[in-house]
Amino acid sequence: MSVFDGLKFRKVYSPIHNLDPRMKFIYVCAVFVAAIIFGELLPLIALFLMQIPFVLLAGVQREWLRSLRGAVFLAAIIFFTNFIFSFIGAGYVVLAANVEYAAAMTLRFVVLVESFSVFFLTTSPDHLGLALEQTRVPYEFSFAFTTAVRFVPVLAEEAQTIMDAQKARGLELEKGNFLKRIRNYVPVLIPLIVSAIRRSLELAEAMESRAWGATKKRTNLYALKLHRGDFALLAITIGVLVVSIYVRLYVHVPTLSQFL
Amino acid sequence: MAVIETKNLTYTYPGGTKPSISDVSIKVEKGEFVLITGPSGCGKTTLCRCFNGLIPHFYQGELKGEITVAEMDATKHPTYEMAKHVGLVFQNPENQLFALSIEKDVAFGLENLGFPREEMRKRVDWALNLTGIYDLRERSPYEVSGGQQQRVAIAAVLAMQPEIIVLDEPTSFLDPLSAEKIFEVIHELNKKLGITVVLVEHRLDLTAKYANHIIIMDEGKVCFDGETREVLSTEEARLIGVGIPKATLLYQMLKRDGMTLSNVTPLSSDEITTLLLEALKPDDRS
Amino acid sequence: MIEVEEVNFTYPNGVEALKNVSLVIKNGEFIAIMGQNGAGKTTLVKHFNGLLKPSKGTIRVDGVETTKTSVAALARTVGFVFQNPDHQLFSETVEEEIAFALKNFGFEEEAIQKRVTWALNLLGLTQYRKTSPFMLSGGERKRVALASVLAWDPQILILDEPTIGQDYQQKEKLRQFIVQMQTQRKTVVIVTHDVEFVAECNPRVVLMKEGKIVADGEGKEILTNLEALAQSSIVLPQIAQIFKQLTPLGLPKNIIDIYEAKDMLLRTWRKGENERF
Numbered sequence: 001m002s003v004f005d006g007l008k009f010r011k012v013y014s015p016i017h018n019l020d021p022r023m024k025f026i027y028v029c030a031v032f033v034a035a036i037i038f039g040e041l042l043p044l045i046a047l048f049l050m051q052i053p054f055v056l057l058a059g060v061q062r063e064w065l066r067s068l069r070g071a072v073f074l075a076a077i078i079f080f081t082n083f084i085f086s087f088i089g090a091g092y093v094v095l096a097a098n099v100e101y102a103a104a105m106t107l108r109f110v111v112l113v114e115s116f117s118v119f120f121l122t123t124s125p126d127h128l129g130l131a132l133e134q135t136r137v138p139y140e141f142s143f144a145f146t147t148a149v150r151f152v153p154v155l156a157e158e159a160q161t162i163m164d165a166q167k168a169r170g171l172e173l174e175k176g177n178f179l180k181r182i183r184n185y186v187p188v189l190i191p192l193i194v195s196a197i198r199r200s201l202e203l204a205e206a207m208e209s210r211a212w213g214a215t216k217k218r219t220n221l222y223a224l225k226l227h228r229g230d231f232a233l234l235a236i237t238i239g240v241l242v243v244s245i246y247v248r249l250y251v252h253v254p255t256l257s258q259f260l
Numbered sequence: 261m262a263v264i265e266t267k268n269l270t271y272t273y274p275g276g277t278k279p280s281i282s283d284v285s286i287k288v289e290k291g292e293f294v295l296i297t298g299p300s301g302c303g304k305t306t307l308c309r310c311f312n313g314l315i316p317h318f319y320q321g322e323l324k325g326e327i328t329v330a331e332m333d334a335t336k337h338p339t340y341e342m343a344k345h346v347g348l349v350f351q352n353p354e355n356q357l358f359a360l361s362i363e364k365d366v367a368f369g370l371e372n373l374g375f376p377r378e379e380m381r382k383r384v385d386w387a388l389n390l391t392g393i394y395d396l397r398e399r400s401p402y403e404v405s406g407g408q409q410q411r412v413a414i415a416a417v418l419a420m421q422p423e424i425i426v427l428d429e430p431t432s433f434l435d436p437l438s439a440e441k442i443f444e445v446i447h448e449l450n451k452k453l454g455i456t457v458v459l460v461e462h463r464l465d466l467t468a469k470y471a472n473h474i475i476i477m478d479e480g481k482v483c484f485d486g487e488t489r490e491v492l493s494t495e496e497a498r499l500i501g502v503g504i505p506k507a508t509l510l511y512q513m514l515k516r517d518g519m520t521l522s523n524v525t526p527l528s529s530d531e532i533t534t535l536l537l538e539a540l541k542p543d544d545r546s
Numbered sequence: 547m548i549e550v551e552e553v554n555f556t557y558p559n560g561v562e563a564l565k566n567v568s569l570v571i572k573n574g575e576f577i578a579i580m581g582q583n584g585a586g587k588t589t590l591v592k593h594f595n596g597l598l599k600p601s602k603g604t605i606r607v608d609g610v611e612t613t614k615t616s617v618a619a620l621a622r623t624v625g626f627v628f629q630n631p632d633h634q635l636f637s638e639t640v641e642e643e644i645a646f647a648l649k650n651f652g653f654e655e656e657a658i659q660k661r662v663t664w665a666l667n668l669l670g671l672t673q674y675r676k677t678s679p680f681m682l683s684g685g686e687r688k689r690v691a692l693a694s695v696l697a698w699d700p701q702i703l704i705l706d707e708p709t710i711g712q713d714y715q716q717k718e719k720l721r722q723f724i725v726q727m728q729t730q731r732k733t734v735v736i737v738t739h740d741v742e743f744v745a746e747c748n749p750r751v752v753l754m755k756e757g758k759i760v761a762d763g764e765g766k767e768i769l770t771n772l773e774a775l776a777q778s779s780i781v782l783p784q785i786a787q788i789f790k791q792l793t794p795l796g797l798p799k800n801i802i803d804i805y806e807a808k809d810m811l812l813r814t815w816r817k818g819e820n821e822r823f
Contacts, residue, residue, distance in 0.1 A: 022320060057499040107640075126362060128362040146359065147358045150400070151401070153402050154354060158633070161635045163336070164628070164633065168617065168624075168626040169634070169647035169694065170618045170622075170651050171650055186636065187636045187646070191633050191634065191635060194632060195632055197353050197372055198632070202350060202355035205309075205350065206355065207319065207358070208318055208343075209312055209314065209339065209343055209417075210343060210368050210369035210416060210417070210420070211340040211343040211420065212372055214343070216374065218372060219380065221378070221381070222364070299684055301685075356715065392771060405583060406583070408796060432710060433710060435580075435583060435739035436740070437781055460710075462713050502713075502714055505784070506742075506784040506785055513808045513810060514815075517812055518809070519811070519815050529785075529787035529791075530787075532788055533791040537791075537795070537813065540795055540811070
């Protein structure tokens with residue numbers, strides 16, 4: 001099940017992975033805001049290029065490119081929609097400015113999606129769970145998150161086993177028209193759901209037996225501490241925000257098309 | 261001093277037509293290693309859940325009779341309080357571990373109880389060392405074997421330093437070699453730390469030799485309750501259908517057919533071998 | 547008949563699960579495949595009904611190469627009972643559950659009814675015909691899963707870890723069931739690490755370690771072969787453990803059956819007694 005391979009926690013240690021998830025998240029939000037502030041192509045290109053050092057430092061190029069490929073379809077739709085409407089609006093004439101605008105909108109979408117992608121690619125679920133625990137998110141939610149992530153590979157394997165068991169009874173998942181194929185999945189879904197319910201019951205028993213709910217003030221074995229790198233990232237974040245707001249307010253942003 | 265005592269304990273699951281356990285009256289002394297066994301459905305799992313309050317608090321249903329565990333009335337204290345004195349290890353290793361790293365799992369109970377970080381660190385390391393899995397502490401539960409997972413579960417319970425550890429068929433999903441290792445760990449905890457152990461098991465071949473007290477249940481009732489050797493040497497125990505250790509069966513068969521053997525019923529292959537070597541070695545007397 | 551010829555299998559994640567495995571299982575044989583977790587036992591048997599196809603080498607079931615046919619087609623001959631019955635059960639009644647495979651294989655309604663009745667009878671489940679399988683106990687659910695596979699009467703039966711979580715009586719019933727299957731000349735393959743159970747059945751035993759077969763022979767011989775067992779991390783059966791320590795007395799070490807043990811020991815003791823007088 002290659003889809004779930006990415007969640008099989010390979011402990012990767014890179015400077016980016018070690019950054020505090022909270023700081024990374026704030027940085028991503030800043031990029032998000034900056035991308036919304038600008039509707040022009042040049043600054044958006046700059047924002048896009050800014051992701052690349054992070055990707056390279058973290059060593060997640062391959063996965064990042066793969067997620068880019070995933071975004072291509074939607075990006076293409078955004079480009080063409082914008083282009084068609086501005087094309088019609090300009091009286092069925094192709095204007096360089098309009099092409100640039102469509103490209104900018106597309107790139108804005110890509111930057112928004114890709115900055116979050118970088119965040120998730122460079123933050124392990126453990127780290128994320130820990131960050132959730134340390135912020136004011138109620139413990140129940142971060143527990144639900146980490147437990148869910150922990151069981152993803154288990155459930156994936158179980159789904160495969162169930163499919164094998166039913167195939168061994170003559171179930172042919174590939175045959176039949178669209179409706180028949182959906183119905184074929186019932187013998188796979190029901191055992192999966194029943195098993196998930198049984199599993200939750202057993203987990204609940206184990207939780208209770210280990211003093212779940214004893215106090216409202218839960219402590220934590222680990223603590224997320226901010227290091228130099230985190231403060232550096234914070235500085236970059238503030239820089240991005242300040243520069244974006246300044247440029248937006250006081251600087252005329254050039255367009256590419258005026259150089260044509 | 262009885263660390264677990266029940267009087268006429270009877271329990272029916274919600275919506276159940278008949279009780280899963282009836283009139284169970286047992287006493288477990290401090291430091292004992294008790295084996296509870298019986299055919300499937302005899303109520304041993306239900307009984308375990310009474311020891312730490314899961315019954316009646318988690319399962320609701322109807323509980324009658326008295327039960328005192330670690331000098332507390334189990335029906336009047338919430339499970340999270342009982343958890344400090346009675347640890348429960350379940351059958352399926354996978355479904356007891358929730359965290360993304362093993363040491364975080366071992367710390368789970370302590371985190372719930374609000375222990376300060378340094379104390380937690382000490383106890384977690386102590387528990388990991390006792391169960392022999394210190395090197396695995398940063399791995400994810402999914403990455404390790406079933407036997408190792410069960411050791412994590414035991415460490416997680418151990419970290420809370422309970423007086424009693426109850427284990428409900430902990431080796432069901434494990435191969436015999438891993439099962440043996442788990443029983444050795446449990447035996448060590450009982451011997452070295454004086455923790456009272458209540459073990460529910462089918463594999464008497466591997467466990468009878470560790471227990472000084474055995475309880476055999478059938479259809480919700482206690483049929484036999486006493487010293488391991490005494491109980492397992494009776495004909496009635498065999499008829500209930502529990503897996504009497506082969507060494508014990510062989511011993512009984514040989515004695516019945518006239519072989520002179522000492523009167524101490526063996527519970528393991530080592531014990532019967534000693535008896536057989538005695539009986540079969542040619543005399544050295546001149 | 548199952549013919550495994552120099553089969554290699556590597557999982558998509560790169561793990562080499564089977565390395566040059568060759569094996570022939572004849573019709574009507576009873577064979578136990580044993581080994582540690584990860585030795586490749588389940589991987590091997592999943593090739594018998596085509597769930598997995600070899601990366602190298604061939605597997606033939608009754609002369610047909612598994613790569614040239616579908617899992618559904620192979621399943622007609624090779625019935626596979628998985629370890630956890632809850633991975634199969636999904637129907638509203640036990641009857642529907644047992645009929646599931648029959649419907650998949652295209653049996654006629656009349657034949658389905660007859661076979662369901664037969665399977666229910668065989669496994670003592672007739673009273674549960676209209677019960678929901680989810681309402682039954684663990685042992686009963688295991689029997690429903692078994693019944694649902696037996697219903698189409700496959701020639702070869704594969705049982706993956708059938709003794710897990712079973713108590714002594716249930717294991718006895720399982721053993722008797724396998725004997726019954728053998729009298730019907732079915733091929734029975736069990737994947738297990740339960741030495742005591744295998745010792746009581748004394749089938750052909752194949753030991754695996756790290757994707758290879760390290761031993762193959764009569765149960766009695768393999769289960770008392772200390773070297774082979776140590777290699778595959780299998781423990782000695784209890785009776786064999788006793789006899790291992792009695793070899794200085796000149797007793798044979800390939801005893802795994804309790805009755806044989808008793809007879810041998812009594813004979814030796816009586817001889818000793820006679821010599822003393």
